[in-house]
Amino acid sequence: PQVATYDLQPEMSAEGVLEAALESLRTESHDLIIMNFANPDMVGHTGSLEAAMQAVSVVDDCVGRLATAVLQAGGQMLLTADHGNCEVMWDDDYKSPHTAHTTNLVPCIHIGAHKDMHIANGRLADLAPSLLAMLGIEQPTAMTGTPLQRSNRP
Secondary structure, X not given: OOOOOHHHOOOOOHHHHHHHHHHHHHHOOOOOOOOOOOHHHHHHOOOOHHHHHHHHHHHXXXXXXXXXXXXXXXXXXXXXXXXXXXXXXXXXOOOEEXXXXXXXXXXXXXXXXXXXXXXXXXXXXXXXHHHHHHHOOOOOOOOOOOOOEEEOOO
């Protein structure tokens, strides 16, 4: 959006991003969709708690609608982030809004088929190998990551 700061429009373009993904699911035009809801990150940088809460609410709604569509399509979804931000909005040391990325661990959630599978803890480098495994594509030897998928079976 064309705004001076993202706290002025915390919903940003989330609805448009969601609609593009939903259209791709409806038309089955892609085997893989990689997308980013930037709202919590970009609005978090403004330091506005109220706007960050609105941004998270919008993204929560969009992710819920996307997950429903993915399940209805018989697909799979990995939900994660590359860093934190708006989960910490106040810096107690400086007594001011916290506007930077955090180093907190971020979850990686699997939604969809393969109910006998869970996602192990890992690192950002493990995401690409995980996506390749979901697509049934062999991991190149140059990739140092490890797929996060683990079987729940003994």
